[in-house]
Amino acid sequence: MTRRFAAAVAAVLAAAALVPAAPAHAAPAQRTVKIRSFDGVRITTHFFRAPGLKKGERRPVVMLGHGWAGRGETARKEGQLGYLLKAGYNVVTWNARGFGSEGAANVDDPRVEGRDMKRLITWIAKQPEVRLDKKGDPRLGMAGGSYGGAIQLVTAGLDGRVDAIVPSIAFNSLVDTLYTDGIFRAGWGTLLCTGGFLNGNKLAWQVQKGCVTGLASGQIPDDVERWFRQHGPDHLVQRIKIPTLVLQGTVDTLFTLREGVATYRTVKANGAPAKMIWFCGGHGRCATGAGPADHLEKATLAWFDRYLRGNRKADTGPGFEYIDQYGVYRGAPSYPLPPAGSLDARGTGSLAFSRADVFPYLTREQEKSQSGLPFPSYVMVAEPAKKAVNVPIPAPSGWAQTVGSPKLTVHYKGKAKRAKTALFAQIVDRKTGRVVGNQATPLPVVLDGRHRTVTRDLEAIAHTLTPNSDLVLQIIPITGLFDWQRSAGTVDLEAKISIPLTTPGT
Structure with a gap:
C-alpha cells in the first residue's frame, strides 16, 4: 500500500468523523493516565477539567468517544471537546484498545470494550472535579460519532451509571449494516479494513478474518457472523432507559438512517426521553444543502443541559428533526410523520x-x-x-x-x-x-x-x-x-x- 493511499484513507475517515485530528500537547488542566482494564490491558485516558472550576466545585462529566482507527481528542479548543469544555463540562477522552491503547480492537464488543468503559467510569467517579449522584456513580453523559457512537449504546446498555447519551452516526446492528441481506458493503468495508491496519492499530483476529473473507468472497464466515451478532448493540439498546439523542446522516452510506431509526424506536418504546435528528453528513458526502453548521452542536448542548445538568427550562426542540435537499430543517413531535x-x-x-x-x-x-x-x-x-x-x-x-x-x-x-x-x-x-x-x-x-x-x-x-x-x-x-x-x-x-x-x- 502506498503512503499516499494510506494517508488518503485516514483523511476520508476523518471527514466522516471516524478519525479525529492528531493529539496536541497536553494543557495544564489536562491529565493523562493509563487505566488497567479487566484483562490487564491499559487504556490511555485523558481527563479535562471544566474551565473556571472553583476549588471544591464539582460538575457533570461527558465521555467523548472517537471513531474507528482514531484516537481520543486532545485539542482543547477544537471539535466536540472544545465546545463541551466551553459549555462547562468536565470531559474524558480515551484511546480505545487497539487504537492507541494496548490490546486489539474488538469492534465495541460488550465483553471487551464494554468492560473497558465500566472500568473508566469507576475511575471517573474518583476524580475530585466530578459531580456524583452517589458514591461511585458520577453524573455522566456520553457523546461521539461512529465507533464512538456505538460504544455509547453498548455502555448505556451495560452500566446504569450513564445518565444521558448523544450517539452520532452509530450502528444498531453491525452485521445488518456491513452485510445487508448477506451482501458485503465492500466500498466502506475496504476503507474500514484499511484504516484498521494503519498507524500501528491492532485488530482482533475475527475482524481480520471478516475483512479478508469479505473482500475476497463478499461473504461473512458463520463464526465471524456469530461473533459480530453478539456485539449488538441492538440487544443492549433494549435495556436503555435514559435520555437518548440520536444523530444520523441522510447521506451516510455506511450506517444508514435505518440504524438510527432502530435505536430511536427502541429507546422510545422503553419509555425514555428520545429524540432523533437527520442531518446531511455522516459516512459519505453531503452534496446538497447542509443547513446551519452549528445545529448539531446546539442540539447536543441543549440535550445535556436538560438531562445532565437537570435544567428543566432547557429547550431540546421537537422530538424529530430532519433536513431536506435544500438544507431546510423541519420538526415534528416524533418519527414517523403522519x-x-x-x-x-x-x-x-x-x-x-x-x-x-x-x-x-x-x-x-x-x-x-x-x-x-x-x-x-x-x-x-x-x-x-x-x-x-x-x-x-x-x-x-x-x-x-x-x-x-x-x-x-x-x-x-x-x-x-x-x-x-x-x-x-x-x-x-x-x-x-x-x-x-x-x-x-x-x-x-x-x-x-x-x-x-x-x-x-x-x-x-x-x-x-x-x-x-x-x-x-x-x-x-x-x-x-x-x-x-x-x-x-x-x-x-x-x-x-x-x-x-x-x-x-x-
Whole structure:
C-alpha cells in the first residue's frame, strides 16, 4: 500500500468523523493516565477539567468517544471537546484498545470494550472535579460519532451509571449494516479494513478474518457472523432507559438512517426521553444543502443541559428533526410523520449482467472524488447507472415531502451461472443527476428460472417534491457501495415502488 493511499484513507475517515485530528500537547488542566482494564490491558485516558472550576466545585462529566482507527481528542479548543469544555463540562477522552491503547480492537464488543468503559467510569467517579449522584456513580453523559457512537449504546446498555447519551452516526446492528441481506458493503468495508491496519492499530483476529473473507468472497464466515451478532448493540439498546439523542446522516452510506431509526424506536418504546435528528453528513458526502453548521452542536448542548445538568427550562426542540435537499430543517413531535398518501409507479425491463460490469468502474480507479482523495467517490456515494431498468416516478400535483423508506416489490424470472446473487435499487433525481441520499439498497435474488418475488424497504430518505420533480427508480446489477457482481446471467422483471408522502414538519 502506498503512503499516499494510506494517508488518503485516514483523511476520508476523518471527514466522516471516524478519525479525529492528531493529539496536541497536553494543557495544564489536562491529565493523562493509563487505566488497567479487566484483562490487564491499559487504556490511555485523558481527563479535562471544566474551565473556571472553583476549588471544591464539582460538575457533570461527558465521555467523548472517537471513531474507528482514531484516537481520543486532545485539542482543547477544537471539535466536540472544545465546545463541551466551553459549555462547562468536565470531559474524558480515551484511546480505545487497539487504537492507541494496548490490546486489539474488538469492534465495541460488550465483553471487551464494554468492560473497558465500566472500568473508566469507576475511575471517573474518583476524580475530585466530578459531580456524583452517589458514591461511585458520577453524573455522566456520553457523546461521539461512529465507533464512538456505538460504544455509547453498548455502555448505556451495560452500566446504569450513564445518565444521558448523544450517539452520532452509530450502528444498531453491525452485521445488518456491513452485510445487508448477506451482501458485503465492500466500498466502506475496504476503507474500514484499511484504516484498521494503519498507524500501528491492532485488530482482533475475527475482524481480520471478516475483512479478508469479505473482500475476497463478499461473504461473512458463520463464526465471524456469530461473533459480530453478539456485539449488538441492538440487544443492549433494549435495556436503555435514559435520555437518548440520536444523530444520523441522510447521506451516510455506511450506517444508514435505518440504524438510527432502530435505536430511536427502541429507546422510545422503553419509555425514555428520545429524540432523533437527520442531518446531511455522516459516512459519505453531503452534496446538497447542509443547513446551519452549528445545529448539531446546539442540539447536543441543549440535550445535556436538560438531562445532565437537570435544567428543566432547557429547550431540546421537537422530538424529530430532519433536513431536506435544500438544507431546510423541519420538526415534528416524533418519527414517523403522519402519512399523506404516496407516489406509486411500476415498470418492466430486462437486464443482462456479468462480472464484466465492473470494468467501467475499474477504468476510473485513479479518478479523484470531489473531496480530493485519490480513489473514486463511488466507494461511498451511489451514482446513476447507464445499465438499468428505469421506472419513472410521477411527480406530485403540488408541493410534497417524503420522509421515510420507499417500499419496493420486484417480480422476476431469470437464469444465472450462480443462481444466488443480488441486484440493487436506487432512486435518481434526473434534475440534479444525483442518487437521492446517495443510497443503494441490495435486492437478493435467486435466478434459477422460476418466477420469484422480492420485497424490500429501501433506505430511508428525506426529500422535497414539486410538480417539476423528475425521479426515476433504477434496478441495477452493480454498485460501488457493495460487493461487485459475482455472477452472470439475464433477468426479466417488473418493479413496483411506493414512495410515502408525509405531512411536512414545521
